[in-house]
Amino acid sequence: MNGIHDIGGMDGFGPVIREENEPVFHADWERRIYPLSLLTLRQLGVSADEFRHSIERMPPARYLTSSYYERWIAAVETLLLEHGVVTREEFRAALGDEGAGAIAKPAEGPPATSGARSKAPRARFKRGDRVRARNLNPPGHTRLPRYARGKAGVVVRDWGVFVFPDTNAHQAGARPQHCYAVEFDARELWGKPTSAKERVSVDLWEDYLESAATTGPKKGGKR
Amino acid sequence: MSHTHNPGDGGAGERHAAPMVEEITDFEVLEIAVRELAIEHGLFTAEDHRRFTEWAESVGPAAGSRLVAKAWIDPAFKARVMEDAVKACKEIGIDWAEPTGFGTPSDYMNLRVLEDTPTLHHVIVCTLCSCYPRPLLGMSPEWYRTTNYRRRLVRWPREVLAEFGLVLPPEVEIRVEDSNQKCRFMVLPVRPEGTENWTEKRLAEIVTRDCMIGVALPRPGRTADVHPVQKAGRPVQR
Numbered sequence: 001m002n003g004i005h006d007i008g009g010m011d012g013f014g015p016v017i018r019e020e021n022e023p024v025f026h027a028d029w030e031r032r033i034y035p036l037s038l039l040t041l042r043q044l045g046v047s048a049d050e051f052r053h054s055i056e057r058m059p060p061a062r063y064l065t066s067s068y069y070e071r072w073i074a075a076v077e078t079l080l081l082e083h084g085v086v087t088r089e090e091f092r093a094a095l096g097d098e099g100a101g102a103i104a105k106p107a108e109g110p111p112a113t114s115g116a117r118s119k120a121p122r123a124r125f126k127r128g129d130r131v132r133a134r135n136l137n138p139p140g141h142t143r144l145p146r147y148a149r150g151k152a153g154v155v156v157r158d159w160g161v162f163v164f165p166d167t168n169a170h171q172a173g174a175r176p177q178h179c180y181a182v183e184f185d186a187r188e189l190w191g192k193p194t195s196a197k198e199r200v201s202v203d204l205w206e207d208y209l210e211s212a213a214t215t216g217p218k219k220g221g222k223r
Numbered sequence: 224m225s226h227t228h229n230p231g232d233g234g235a236g237e238r239h240a241a242p243m244v245e246e247i248t249d250f251e252v253l254e255i256a257v258r259e260l261a262i263e264h265g266l267f268t269a270e271d272h273r274r275f276t277e278w279a280e281s282v283g284p285a286a287g288s289r290l291v292a293k294a295w296i297d298p299a300f301k302a303r304v305m306e307d308a309v310k311a312c313k314e315i316g317i318d319w320a321e322p323t324g325f326g327t328p329s330d331y332m333n334l335r336v337l338e339d340t341p342t343l344h345h346v347i348v349c350t351l352c353s354c355y356p357r358p359l360l361g362m363s364p365e366w367y368r369t370t371n372y373r374r375r376l377v378r379w380p381r382e383v384l385a386e387f388g389l390v391l392p393p394e395v396e397i398r399v400e401d402s403n404q405k406c407r408f409m410v411l412p413v414r415p416e417g418t419e420n421w422t423e424k425r426l427a428e429i430v431t432r433d434c435m436i437g438v439a440l441p442r443p444g445r446t447a448d449v450h451p452v453q454k455a456g457r458p459v460q461r
Contacts, residue, residue, distance in 0.1 A: 005351055005352065006350070006351060007350060007370055007373055007374045008348075008350030008351075008373065008374065008377045008378070008401065009374065009377055009378040010374040010375075010378075011374070011375070011378070013370065013371050013374060013375075014371060015371065015386055016366050016369060016371045016372045016375065016383060016386060016387075017366060017369060017371065018364075018365075018366040018387075019365060019366070020449075022364055022365060022366075024280075024283075024361065024362050025362070026365075027251065029250070029251040029254040029255070031276060031279060031280060032254060032258060032272070032276055033254060034275075034279050034362070035272050035275030035276045035278075035279055036254070036257065036258050036261070036272060038275065039261075039266070039267040039271055039272060039275060040261060040266060040267075043266045043267055044266070048405060052351070052352055055352065064370065066250070067250075067365075067368075068353055068363075068365070068368040069250075070248075070250040073250055073253050073254045073257060074250070074253070076257050076261075077253060077257050080257065080260065080261065080266075085260075085261070085264050085266060086257075086260045086261070086264060090260055091256060091260070094256035094259070094260060095249075095252060095253065095256050143351060143403050143404060145350055145351060145401065145403060147350075147377060147378075159333065159404070159406065162404070162405070179404060183398075186380075189377070189378075190378060195381060195393075195397075197393065197394070197395070197396040197397065198380055198381065198396070198397045198398075198399070199396070199397070199398045199399070200377050200398075200399045200401060201398060201399065201400050201401065202401045202403055203401075203403055203404035203406060
């Protein structure tokens with residue numbers, strides 16, 4: 001989904017705020033979140049993909065004004081509800097009238113196409129291939145950042161076979177497939193005035209990619 | 224539900240000289256409710272949670288520092304790190320498949336160490352969430368998780384690094400790694416001049432967390448990540 005989490009390349013929000021002598025945890029409850037989250041994922045059999053999607057579905061304004069650990073606890077609340085472990089009534093009783101957390105909305109559209117593959121998938125691309133990230137805008141979970149869509153890059157590594165987040169997050173099949181490190185020249189991503197000496201590497205699953213040799217501009221074209 | 228938790232219990236939080244969050248937020252209330260309901264419904268036990276919390280408190284960047292220092296001193300180890308970092312981590316006591324040692328889940332999928340050269344600098348971000356190599360570097364710093372870092376690093380790497388005090392010459396190429404998959408990344412910086420004949424332990428002291436994320440470079444005398452005075456705030460605050 002083109003959600004509030006997909007923010008790479010946005011401007012206008014000011015500098016990176018850093019903190020002097022930052023403690024690892026800012027409050028006691030923060031130190032409890034990571035264990036709480038991972039124990040919940042394990043016990044419910046929830047994938048990292050589904051967990052990430054439960055964060056992405058937070059109400060956008062709430063997402064922006066929440067801290068990292070606040071997003072995590074909101075996501076765990078969502079998962080406990082959606083997996084039927086805890087009811088809304090139980091949360092309401094525990095939190096009081098006004099205490100409801102940031103429960104994520106259900107996904108707005110249908111999950112991405114389903115269908116497990118039975119055979120071990122062969123790699124369609126290899127190191128050195130020019131590829132283009134497809135212009136995909138799925139309504140559900142995806143790990144194809146918006147800033148890379150439609151852009152051409154070069155495969156620099158084949159990571160091997162991984163489950164496909166776009167379906168796995170929705171329990172719509174693992175669709176294992178090759179995932180590649182694809183390097184993009186910053187000028188391809190952001191336009192000409194950008195420094196020539198900057199690259200961004202993104203890991204992209206095969207279903208995100210098409211060959212740039214047939215669909216993109218001529219290989220070696222000057223930008 | 225039973226209220227076993229005492230909200231007034233400062234506990235380990237008092238170790239910090241000045242906690243940044245003083246009042247009880249609704250997310251803190253939510254954490255208590257979620258944890259107690261999960262335990263009440265038998266999802267896990269309070270003891271499971273306590274042990275895991277202890278582990279989370281025990282991890283820090285020292286493991287990563289050791290890995291870098293060892294790689295600087297031992298070329299054969301460095302070759303193993305570049306070939307299979309997960310396997311090489313076992314040599315320094317880090318097991319990515321079973322980081323806690325008591326059957327707790329890991330967010331492990333893979334680890335890749337990115338080697339800097341005098342003309343190539345790596346820096347890591349996760350634009351879609353905040354993926355971070357916890358078994359090696361511990362819990363991520365708040366700035367790494369802020370939306371401003373996630374927004375800006377892929378677009379303005381040179382400028383963001385300069386804000387961190389790292390001004391790279393124009394001839395140095397910057398390679399930003401967007402940690403968007405489940406692989407985790409760590410930077411292996413160039414060993415700085417003036418560290419010849421240093422011991423592994425002494426070398427490890429200058430390999431700070433920020434050097435392994437890629438927003439700082441190690442140098443003799445720099446043993447801590449010191450940032451300008453800027454109070455952490457809500458992500459959209461200036």
